[in-house]
Amino acid sequence: METWNEQTIKKFRKTLLDWYDDEGRFHLPWRVNHEPYRVLVSEIMLQQTRVDTVIPYFERFMKQLPTVEDLAKAPEEVVLKLWEGLGYYSRARNLQKAAQFVVNELHGSWPESSEDLQSLPGVGPYTAAAISSISFGETVPAVDGNQYRVFSRLLKIDADIADTKSRKIFYDIIAPIVDPERPGDFNQAIMDLGSSYMTTKNPNSAQSPVRQFNAAYRDGVEDQYPVKTKKQRPIKQLFMASVVKKNGQLLFEKRPNNGLLAGFWTFPLKQIDSVEDLVGEQLNIKPVVHIFTHRRWEIWLVEQKADNLQDNQRYLSPEEWQSLSLPKVQHKLLEKLYDTE
DNA sequence: GATTCGTGGTG
DNA sequence: TCACCAAGAAT
Numbered sequence: 001m002e003t004w005n006e007q008t009i010k011k012f013r014k015t016l017l018d019w020y021d022d023e024g025r026f027h028l029p030w031r032v033n034h035e036p037y038r039v040l041v042s043e044i045m046l047q048q049t050r051v052d053t054v055i056p057y058f059e060r061f062m063k064q065l066p067t068v069e070d071l072a073k074a075p076e077e078v079v080l081k082l083w084e085g086l087g088y089y090s091r092a093r094n095l096q097k098a099a100q101f102v103v104n105e106l107h108g109s110w111p112e113s114s115e116d117l118q119s120l121p122g123v124g125p126y127t128a129a130a131i132s133s134i135s136f137g138e139t140v141p142a143v144d145g146n147q148y149r150v151f152s153r154l155l156k157i158d159a160d161i162a163d164t165k166s167r168k169i170f171y172d173i174i175a176p177i178v179d180p181e182r183p184g185d186f187n188q189a190i191m192d193l194g195s196s197y198m199t200t201k202n203p204n205s206a207q208s209p210v211r212q213f214n215a216a217y218r219d220g221v222e223d224q225y226p227v228k229t230k231k232q233r234p235i236k237q238l239f240m241a242s243v244v245k246k247n248g249q250l251l252f253e254k255r256p257n258n259g260l261l262a263g264f265w266t267f268p269l270k271q272i273d274s275v276e277d278l279v280g281e282q283l284n285i286k287p288v289v290h291i292f293t294h295r296r297w298e299i300w301l302v303e304q305k306a307d308n309l310q311d312n313q314r315y316l317s318p319e320e321w322q323s324l325s326l327p328k329v330q331h332k333l334l335e336k337l338y339d340t341e
Numbered sequence: 342g343a344t345t346c347g348t349g350g351t352g
Numbered sequence: 353t354c355a356c357c358a359a360g361a362a363t
Contacts (some may be wrong), residue, residue: 042359043359043360044360045359046358046359047358047359047360047361048346048347048357048358048359048360048361049347049348049349049358049359050348050349050350050357050358050359052349052350052360053348055347055352060351085347085348085349086347086348087346087347087348087349088346088347088348088360088361089346089347090346090361090362091346091360094361094362096363103347112345121361121362122360122361122362123361124360124361124362125360125361126359126360126361127359127360127361130359134357134361142358143358144358145357145358145359145360146358146359147359160361163342164342165342187359188359191359194359195358195359200356200357200358201352201357202352230355230356231355231356233354233355253350259345260345260346260347261346261347262346290347290348291347291348291354292345292346292347292348293345293346293347293348294344294345294346313356320361325353327347327348328347328348328349329347
């Protein structure tokens with residue numbers, strides 16, 4: 001890999017930040033100011049989620065819960081409803097716990113260092129560094145997918161970013177490069193660079209403001225970075241979803257409080273080995289297919305007669321289930337059901 | 342330390 | 353259709 005001397009580092013900082021001052025994405029709604037609450041909410045939403053997806057969620061969230069106190073005292077159902085469709089729902093629950101910790105335990109006084117911020121639920125090394133650098137000016141690299149991608153190319157870093165140990169390797173390499181005068185802007189500039197010129201696919205390094213620092217581009221091996229071992233494909237699972245009607249209501253079942261879609265309401269789902277195991281009146285020729293990161297669900301809707309209620313089951317009217325935060329897969333099932341009828 | 346956690350976009 | 357990705361953290 002490449003190494004930069006102090007002069008190169010200073011030149012890189014200036015080049016990067018000059019470009020950022022001209023072409024940074026200052027219109028993004030979470031960049032209106034640097035209040036830690038706004039930065040926290042946006043950073044949690046942006047975990048593993050695209051900017052364009054987050055924008056409307058962020059604006060709705062901040063409009064309804066404009067302060068950390070508002071979030072701390074809100075009913076959890078309200079927070080989850082605001083999060084509906086974003087996925088990774090433990091983020092929403094942890095975000096509220098973090099707000100409650102700041103308000104109730106710290107009396108509204110935010111932790112300012114990256115180290116202390118990591119004590120907040122849902123705030124790990126990246127998010128803590130992002131908040132501490134952007135809101136409080138701490139000189140730390142916010143090592144995320146963008147920094148992996150950008151610096152692996154600039155410096156030809158061969159560490160496998162799928163490996164947990166690589167985070168420290170990148171952190172140690174990037175830490176002395178972060179501009180101590182403008183650490184928050186430095187981190188955000190790398191994000192903007194990673195979403196414009198130094199993208200995952202089809203990078204445009206020839207036009208990049210930092211092309212002169214890009215060793216992988218110089219050597220024609222840009223497509224080899226970042227190094228990342230591939231993950232396994234989703235496991236296929238078959239389910240039978242029970243459609244049970246009673247007085248205009250539908251039977252729902254609350255999922256366990258841990259695991260996939262923890263605590264969310266869906267139609268009663270029973271895993272089956274094959275379509276032969278379906279019991280009842282099959283409603284569709286094709287199943288509802290829903291793909292998670294590591295699971296692929298094929299769900300057959302089956303109409304069944306009412307039976308005794310399990311303690312995790314309830315009949316819900318349309319008004320009731322529409323007010324709940326439901327996972328995408330359940331919305332698909334409902335849509336399929338109403339399409340059929 | 343490998344696995345688990347959602348969803349929508351894209352080539 | 354499908355693999356892979358997108359501002360990671362918790363377990």
